[in-house]
Amino acid sequence: MKLVAxxxxxxxxxxxxxxxxxxILISGHGGGTGASPQSSIKHAGMPWEMGLSEAHQxxxxxxxxxxxxxxxxGGLKTGxxxxxxxxxGAEEYGIGTASLLAMGCIMVRQCxxxxxxxxxxxxREDLRAKFTGTPEKVVQLFTHIAEEVREILASLGMSSLDxxxxxxDLLRQVSRGxxxxxxxxxxxxxxxADGTTHGRKPNHERNEVPDTxxxxxxxxxxxxxxxxxxxxxxxxxxxxxxxxxxRLSSHITRKFGMTGLKEETITVRLRxxxxxxxxxxxxxxxxxxxxxxxxxxxxxGLSGGLISIRPMAASPLVPQDHTIIGNTVLYGAxxxxxxxxxxxxxxLAVRNSGAVAVVEGCGSNGCEYMTGGEVVTLGRVGSxxxxxxxxxxxxxxxxxxxxxxxxxxESIGLYRLLTSHWAxxxxxxxxxxxxxxxxxxxxxxxxxxxxxxxxxxxxxxHEVLPHLSHPVIVTKGGEAIA
Numbered sequence: 001m002k003l004v005a006x007x008x009x010x011x012x013x014x015x016x017x018x019x020x021x022x023x024i025l026i027s028g029h030g031g032g033t034g035a036s037p038q039s040s041i042k043h044a045g046m047p048w049e050m051g052l053s054e055a056h057q058x059x060x061x062x063x064x065x066x067x068x069x070x071x072x073x074g075g076l077k078t079g080x081x082x083x084x085x086x087x088x089g090a091e092e093y094g095i096g097t098a099s100l101l102a103m104g105c106i107m108v109r110q111c112x113x114x115x116x117x118x119x120x121x122x123x124r125e126d127l128r129a130k131f132t133g134t135p136e137k138v139v140q141l142f143t144h145i146a147e148e149v150r151e152i153l154a155s156l157g158m159s160s161l162d163x164x165x166x167x168x169d170l171l172r173q174v175s176r177g178x179x180x181x182x183x184x185x186x187x188x189x190x191x192x193a194d195g196t197t198h199g200r201k202p203n204h205e206r207n208e209v210p211d212t213x214x215x216x217x218x219x220x221x222x223x224x225x226x227x228x229x230x231x232x233x234x235x236x237x238x239x240x241x242x243x244x245x246x247r248l249s250s251h252i253t254r255k256f257g258m259t260g261l262k263e264e265t266i267t268v269r270l271r272x273x274x275x276x277x278x279x280x281x282x283x284x285x286x287x288x289x290x291x292x293x294x295x296x297x298x299x300x301g302l303s304g305g306l307i308s309i310r311p312m313a314a315s316p317l318v319p320q321d322h323t324i325i326g327n328t329v330l331y332g333a334x335x336x337x338x339x340x341x342x343x344x345x346x347x348l349a350v351r352n353s354g355a356v357a358v359v360e361g362c363g364s365n366g367c368e369y370m371t372g373g374e375v376v377t378l379g380r381v382g383s384x385x386x387x388x389x390x391x392x393x394x395x396x397x398x399x400x401x402x403x404x405x406x407x408x409x410e411s412i413g414l415y416r417l418l419t420s421h422w423a424x425x426x427x428x429x430x431x432x433x434x435x436x437x438x439x440x441x442x443x444x445x446x447x448x449x450x451x452x453x454x455x456x457x458x459x460x461x462h463e464v465l466p467h468l469s470h471p472v473i474v475t476k477g478g479e480a481i482a
Contacts, residue, residue, distance in 0.1 A: 002027055005051025010058025017064040026051045028074020048074040049088055053189035056089025056166060060193035079148025086164045087171050088189065102141040103133030112369045114390035123353055123371045123391055168192045213237065214247035217268060224266045225251055234269040239295055242275035249283045249305065258304060261285025279307045282336065296326035296345065302333035302355045308436040310341040320360040320379050320441045330355050333373065341437035346382060349375050352392065358433035360441055367394055376429050378441055386412035386459060394459040395426050403457055413465060415458040415472040422470065423453050
């Protein structure tokens with residue numbers, strides 16, 4: 001569980017520990033991605049030192065410290081930072097920004113614009129050719145950090161980091177010779193909580209995590225994995241079962257590669273409410289078919305798989321009027337397809353770079369930072385649609401004429417479907433959606449297609465418009481002008 005360092009974080013950490021979390025990440029204000037706006041980066045949370053010390057002290061005083069592992073991040077760069085984090089209570093340490101720098105990142109903070117000059121965060125082939133990072137550079141960075149940690153521990157007479165976890169008595173405030181700075185009282189974060197249990201807790205005390213549904217799926221799909229035979233599997237599912245299909249996808253790629261299996265070779269039918277990250281990193285050859293609903297992060301990192309979600313047959317709800325999948329669907333997806341007979345939550349297809357999705361509405365920030373792929377929405381959308389969208393395209397059904405007020409016009413433009421190419425392309429997508437979900441809304445649109453097609457918008461990023469293989473026709477007042 002990730003918690004942003006802030007006043008009162010100890011109380012939250014205690015609640016999370018009681019809820020049987022295994023690891024609590026205390027994240028400071030000094031980290032974050034280069035894509036974050038400056039106003040956010042400068043005002044998001046407090047230093048990790050303050051949040052970490054409070055969480056460690058409160059957990060210790062409540063007898064919960066040995067139930068969880070504390071991790072921290074937020075600008076850690078050196079071995080000294082790691083040792084100080086250990087003394088304040090952390091057992092694990094996140095070093096992200098420094099790792100990016102080791103790979104060649106120069107922190108120009110334009111990750112969202114698809115114009116990274118050193119090719120770290122971009123889909124443009126000309127810029128990606130400039131990337132010079134290698135795994136060895138990151139290995140070298142961590143080797144140097146580990147060596148510095150070892151030197152500091154040796155100078156203290158310690159043989160491992162576990163020995164200094166929670167040892168705030170080894171830290172002291174240094175006088176800077178400045179009255180303003182020396183007036184700062186650091187004693188509250190240097191308090192050593194009584195009853196500290198240092199180091200990691202024994203394995204038998206760890207919260208037991210039951211094996212995933214994928215373990216059973218692997219056993220049942222043995223014929224398909226061994227010989228590439230088509231197979232259908234069926235299971236009941238509940239929302240505590242997460243990342244369904246991910247482990248199975250790993251075994252598929254080991255045996256057949258990313259594209260070695262034909263589409264829908266293994267079809268897994270699930271009935272119930274799927275937990276977070278359904279179909280995360282699912283690859284070609286795997287289809288997940290849910291009769292029910294699913295939580296956040298459906299199709300995270302989708303890599304060629306197919307996911308379809310529809311309400312249970314006995315449900316009295318009208319699908320397009322209700323949310324059937326959670327927030328941040330298709331986060332970072334690279335390929336594959338998602339069809340959902342119902343609405344999606346917020347941040348649909350954020351950072352999608354190649355997957356196709358058809359949903360029946362979504363919340364705010366749809367297609368945020370999208371660089372490729374395609375999204376079709378058949379219902380209302382929230383505000384700020386298309387913010388930072390630099391690639392791919394979208395289609396939106398807008399019978400009420402309200403969509404135009406919901407978009408981020410700095411990134412995208414709206415066009416009507418006045419050419420047969422894009423109209424036929426969209427119709428084929430909706431037909432595919434109906435085939436996989438039996439969507440009543442899709443059936444209605446297809447039966448009234450000649451009228452419905454005129455109520456769709458074609459959404460294209462400004463950067464993509466000059467490069468479309470088939471042009472769009474710009475309209476003004478409903479009449480074609482170019």
